[in-house]
Amino acid sequence: MSHIMNTHQRIEFFDTTLRDGTQGEGVSLSVQDKLFIAQRLDEFGMDYIEGGWPSSNPRDEEFFNLAKSIDFKHAQLCAFGSTARFPNKIESDANLNGLLRAETPVITIFGKTWRFHSEKSLGLTDAENEELIFKSVQYLKSHGRKVIFDAEHFFDGYKADADFAKKMILAAERGGADIIALCDTNGGSLPHEVSEIMKDVLSTVSVPVGIHAHNDGELAVANSIAAVRAGATHVQGTMNGLGERCGNANLASIIPNLILKLKREPMQEALHLEKLTALSNFVNEILNLPSNTRSPFVGKSAFAHKGGIHVSAVLKDSLMYEHIDPTVVGNKQRVLVSDLAGQSNIRYKAAELGVDLESNKELAKKLVDHIKKLEYEGYQFEGAEASFELILRAELGEFKPYFSVLDSRVHTEYNKHGHHAAHVMLKIEVGGEIEHTAAEGDGPVNALDNSLRKALTRFYPEIADIQLIDYKVRVLDEKQGTSAKVRVLIETSDGHATWSTVGVSTNIIEASWQALSDSVNYKLFKLHQGNEMTV
Incomplete structure (x- = not known):
């Protein structure tokens, strides 16, 4: 029964964004949304995609029916459900038969591994709960499915009665479970507890063991990594940590940590880590959720530098202030322009725009002073890079308002x-x-x-395709009441690119007008660089 930990063993990733992720507050996916995300997860190289609970609602049933026509190149589609309700009614159980009708190659079922739940929630004796798990897994296996058993509330159950919890997962193993995933369902475990319990389980069962962590203690990623270090080879989670309450373990953080830091090989050799940022953004876009700019690895600010000393060092060697090369996960390095900026920031931003200021340090200093003065007045250019570019181009004599x-x-x-x-x-x-x-x-x-x-x-008929897509107002000196300065940030799109501009005034109309004018001027400048259509 001993399970020997092999640090070179490949890790498989199980995405439950379409099932557990949809239980998060404010998260709703149409059938078409789920199909889009499933295809992108497959292109990324995910091992398993849990599509939903077909017996619980018509939308998930429709998803599985439509998904049958998709040729998944890498991922195995998985249907989710529970064990049967009664040990003596396995073959007639509506949930189990609904899972089979989904016709997925993999089925995940969860069962109670905390006596508190099996007794209070289901009213079962230890023997009945054990029989229920064994027979449910066995029934699905008899129909040729790969079965993953989610040991619900396992860590809480283990801490309350380790013998009971282990007896339940051994029942799943006897029934033929291919993988046993230990669930920290309430999200309250600590990494050292996960590690110790995982090692004990691995010495008890012979099938591969996985981890399914929730983030109620903000430790879901840490707990997942601790589980892998202890020997787990199967990791469940969601993109961007979506999920009920505080969310699930965030695969967008777990995957690069395991691959880049722990040097674990993914099960799919075709896993495209360089597509991670794009996948994260795509999921947020489909869900109509704002991306968390501070998300590790994939956030817009993950590799953003603001302080002049930091930027000066990054320009010499980015490893001084970046833990990985951002391009490895499809992200990019950014240097922000602000009142903390030095000449290094300005030179870096100018270089991004194709302007060489290395030989014109006097202009770089002039720009730094100008930006700091404007930011003292309330402007903010780290979120309005189009306005900054117009200032730079104007100083270079390349731009005049249209x-x-x-x-x-x-x-x-x-x-x-x-x-x-x-x-x-x-x-x-x-x-x-x-x-x-x-x-x-x-x-x-x-x-x-x-x-x-x-x-x-x-x-300029070409401005017909631009539209304002976001508008934010920030009061800068609240104590001044209605006479306070306001900062207006506007985000504009032409359907292909987006850009942000800023305006500041004690008059909200004037601040809005500044930002609107910059927005249109920026579009025209990009279209007519070198053209004489300026006033």
Whole structure:
């Protein structure tokens, strides 16, 4: 029964984003969403994709029916469910037969391994619970399926009564389970506990053992790594740590840690680690969730540098302040421009834009002073890189605004019936020509946006494809009340690229106008670099 730990043994990754991940608050996936994500997980090189619980809802049943037509190149699709309800009604159990009808090559079933649950929740004796697990696994195996047994609440059950918990997983092994996954269902275990318990289990069973951790103690990733170091060869989790309560173990952190730090080989030789960041972002995009910029490995800020001393060191050798090469996980190094910036930051950002400031240190110093002055006034360029580029290009003499605003008037109206609208009259000059226009919108910013587009379309029809996709307002000095300065950050897209611009003023309309103007100017500059269509 002894299981000898082999540090060279390959690790297999089991993704349950489509099942356990959907239990997270604010997470909802359509059938088509699930199919899209499943295909991307397969392209990445995931070993298993748990698609849902077919017996619990029609949406998951439809997913499994449609997934039958997908030719998965790497992953094995897995259906999830529970053991049967009664030991003497295995063959007629609706849940088990629903799992078989999904026709997946792999089935995961969970069973109670904490006496507290088997007694209180199911009302079973120890012998009945053991029989239930054994017969449920055996029944699925008799139909030719690979079976993964999720030992629910195993770590809590082990700590309460180790003999009971181990007896239940041995029942699953006798039934023919191919893999036994130990679940820290409540997410309250510590890494040293996971390691010690995993080693004891590995000396008890002969089949491969895995880990399924939850993040209630913010230790799901650490617990998963501890389990692997103790000998586990199967790791379950979700992309971006999605899941119920505080989430599941985050595969976007676990996978690179195991492969890059512990040098464990993935089961799939075709696992594309360089696609990890894109996969993480794709899942968030499908879920319509904002990406966590501070996520390790895949976050936008994971390899971002702000302090001048740090940047100076990174430019010499990035290993001084980066634990891995970001390109290995599909991410990239970023240098932020802020009031903490030194000349190294400015030179780095200029180099990214194809501008060599190494030989023009006087201009670099001038730019640093200018940026620091603007940030002191409330501007923030680390989140508005398009505005920064326009400043740089203007200092180099490469950019002049494509239009001038000669006059603008904003009128808002409200009435007792709840009607509200905003009207803007705008007078602009483009290349010596004057254009008067008026437009309305739901609010003053929307009306400004509409009027500017209307005024410029005759001169620059190419702006028709841009749209404002995000608008944020931050009060900078709250103690000043309604006279406080505000910072407006705008994110704009043309369907292919996105860019961010900033404006600051004590007048929210003026701050919004600055950011809107920069946004349109940036688009035009990118389209017409070297063109004489400037005023």
